Every structure is written in C-alpha cells, then in structure tokens.
Amino acid sequence: MNINPRLQTNQKNNKANNLYILTEPLNTSNKLIIDIKDIMDFCFCSRYYDYKYDGTNNNKINFKELYDISLHKTFYMYLRALQKDKLENTLELLKYTWGKEWIKFKKTKEIMLMNSYYKVNKSSYVVDTYEERRKKGIDAIFNFNEVMAKDKQFPIIIGHKYEIEILPNIILTGNIEYVREYTDQNNNKSIQLMKFISEPTKRYTGDMVYKYSLDLIASSYALKTLFNVEDFQSIAFTVSDKKVYPNIFSDKEYNILKDTVKNVVTCIQNDIRYISPDNKCMFCEYKDICTKNL
Numbered sequence: 001m002n003i004n005p006r007l008q009t010n011q012k013n014n015k016a017n018n019l020y021i022l023t024e025p026l027n028t029s030n031k032l033i034i035d036i037k038d039i040m041d042f043c044f045c046s047r048y049y050d051y052k053y054d055g056t057n058n059n060k061i062n063f064k065e066l067y068d069i070s071l072h073k074t075f076y077m078y079l080r081a082l083q084k085d086k087l088e089n090t091l092e093l094l095k096y097t098w099g100k101e102w103i104k105f106k107k108t109k110e111i112m113l114m115n116s117y118y119k120v121n122k123s124s125y126v127v128d129t130y131e132e133r134r135k136k137g138i139d140a141i142f143n144f145n146e147v148m149a150k151d152k153q154f155p156i157i158i159g160h161k162y163e164i165e166i167l168p169n170i171i172l173t174g175n176i177e178y179v180r181e182y183t184d185q186n187n188n189k190s191i192q193l194m195k196f197i198s199e200p201t202k203r204y205t206g207d208m209v210y211k212y213s214l215d216l217i218a219s220s221y222a223l224k225t226l227f228n229v230e231d232f233q234s235i236a237f238t239v240s241d242k243k244v245y246p247n248i249f250s251d252k253e254y255n256i257l258k259d260t261v262k263n264v265v266t267c268i269q270n271d272i273r274y275i276s277p278d279n280k281c282m283f284c285e286y287k288d289i290c291t292k293n294l
Contacts, residue, residue, distance in 0.1 A: 031165070034265060036174035036218045042264045043214070044280065046273040051286040064285070067133045068198045070101040071140055071239070072177070075196055076159045078144070079178060083155040090149065094141040102134050136240075140198065143242045152183040156191075162222040166261055176219045179232075191232040193223055199240055210236035210245040217257045220249045 042049040077097045081087040157179035166172040178194040195216045210216060213236060220234040236245040266272070281287050 031169045031171050032265060033163070033171045033173060034261070034268075036172060036215045039172075039218075039261055039264050040214050042268065043260065045276065045284070046267065047275065047290055048284055048286060050273070051289060063130075063133055064199065067102075067137065071098070071137055071198045072159075072196060073101045074098045074137075074141060075144060075178075078148070079155050079158045082153070083158065090145050091142070094145055095138065098137050098141050099134075102137055140239045143239050144196075147237065147239075147242050147244070151185060154181040156180055157223075162219070162226060164222050164225055166218075166221070166258055170261060170265060172218060172222075172261060174215060174218050174222065176222055179223060179229075191229060192235050193220055193232055194235045194237055195219065197236055197238045197240075199238075211247055212253070212256065214257060214260060216247070217249055217253045221254050221257060 038049065038053075041052060074094060074097045078087070078090065078094055081093060087093070155178065157176050159178075160176040161173065162176055163171050163173045176193065177196055180192055180194065181189060182192045183189050193216075195213070197210075216234055216236055220232075223229050223232065234247045234249055236247070237243075238245070281290070284290070
C-alpha cells in the first residue's frame with residue numbers, strides 16, 4: 001500500500017485560479033501540498049485515508065462522494081445565475097441542473113449497474129442506490145432554495161480554489177464555497193462565508209460539530225489571509241435539515257488547524273497509522289475491506 005498517496009511535492013508554479021477573484025499564485029517549488037479533504041480523511045481514520053487513496057479501490061462506488069459533488073455543482077450553478085442577475089424560475093433551474101449533474105451522460109445500462117451495486121456488494125450498514133440519491137437530491141434542492149431565498153444576498157466568491165502556505169514549506173489547498181454580502185430582514189448587512197453540507201455527520205450533532213469543522217476553519221483562514229477580510233461570519237448550512245450554524249473564528253481555531261495539519265503531515269511522512277474501531281466504522285465505505293485486513 002502506498003503510504004504517501006496524496007502528499008506531493010510540486011516542482012512547478014501553480015497558476016492562479018481564474019474564477020471570480022484572482023489571487024497571487026504561490027511559488028510552490030519543493031514544497032509539500034496537501035488538501036484539507038486529505039487532512040479530514042486522515043483525522044476521521046488513517047486506515048480510511050489509505051483505502052480511499054491507495055488506488056486499488058477505484059472500482060468501489062462511493063455514493064456519498066458522488067452525491068456531494070453533484071449537489072455542490074447544482075448549488076454553484078444557482079449562485080452564478082444569482083450573481084449575474086439571471087436567476088429566474090429558481091426551482092426549475094435547480095431541478096434541471098440536479099438532473100443533469102446526477103445522471104450526466106451515463107447510459108441506462110450504467111445507471112442500472114450502479115443501482116444494483118449495493119444489492120450485490122451490500123455491507124451491513126447501508127443499501128444505497130443511484131435512484132435513492134436522485135430522490136434525496138430533489139429534497140435537498142427544495143431545502144436549499146427555501147433557505148437561500150429568505151433574505152437579500154449578493155454573491156462575491158463562488159467555488160474558489162485556494163492555496164495557502166499555512167506552515168513553512170506546507171501548502172494547504174481547498175475550496176472557498178461561497179462568500180456573500182447578506183442583508184437580513186432588519187436591513188443589517190454582513191459578510192458571510194458559507195459551507196454547504198449535503199449530509200450531516202452520523203456520529204455527532206449540534207453546534208459543536210461545526211465549531212471545529214476543519215474545512216470551514218480552513219476556508220475562513222484562506223479568506224482572511226488571501227483577501228484581507230477581517231469581519232465576517234463563517235456559516236455551516238446543513239441542507240438536508242435546513243439548519244444554519246454561524247461561527248466567528250479567531251486565532252484559537254486557526255492555531256488548532258495549523259497544529260492538525262502539522263501532525264497529519266508528520267504522520268503521513270513517517271508512515272504512522274493507528275487502529276481505532278468505533279461506531280464510525282458502521283458508516284465507512286471501506287468497512288468490509290478494512291475488517292478483513294485487521
């Protein structure tokens with residue numbers, strides 16, 4: 001198994017992301033690059049990280065990840081239309097975009113194979129199908145539209161890939177999902193950074209889950225560092241239940257992020273792994289593979 005599947009050293013300069021706001025590209029020569037998703041996967045479980053990225057499980061369908069990516073692309077389409085002041089028939093746009101993103105150009109045979117995948121390879125924790133996710137996505141876009149249409153907003157950043165040198169010689173990459181100028185019903189204006197969570201974690205619930213959400217902290221740190229924005233809220237929006245969790249992060253949370261990145265990189269570089277079976281295993285896509293190799 002490749003002990004270092006995602007940690008990389010870049011020998012070339014990366015180009016700036018030309019989405020909506022340009023930032024100065026970093027000189028990434030001979031520096032380690034790691035994505036915040038890799039950090040979170042390793043923190044969830046180091047064995048999960050290895051199984052996900054070792055390249056031998058590419059034939060295993062990760063419905064949760066496919067669903068998350070397709071739903072986010074649907075949200076971004078909605079927000080870009082809003083930014084260009086071309087947002088009309090919002091639910092129709094969302095439904096059309098969701099159908100296009102989820103079904104894409106797959107043939108009927110491919111979809112049927114995906115539907116039957118878990119019936120053949122089902123594990124003890126879930127039987128999931130392509131069609132079930134499609135229906136779930138429809139509920140999600142109705143929820144998204146209901147929450148996002150409540151108050152006035154002006155999109156500033158949508159789906160912006162960031163790269164920041166979070167520690168000397170360590171570059172963290174990730175995605176600033178959405179930054180908006182927001183006006184509430186009392187005409188109070190604020191800058192808000194939002195993270196769209198397609199499905200809440202099954203292990204924990206409540207505000208504390210998103211108070212220390214590493215990817216939300218990381219995107220907040222990127223917004224603060226790259227664009228010199230100081231006064232803003234960081235909001236986790238769980239689309240499935242229409243709940244909004246506002247946070248204001250400080251150096252305390254940013255230092256926790258830096259320490260976590262440092263520790264994870266150290267573990268990956270030195271092949272430090274651990275076994276920590278608990279109830280999270282019940283929701284892991286690689287449960288069956290993992291238990292066979294314990």
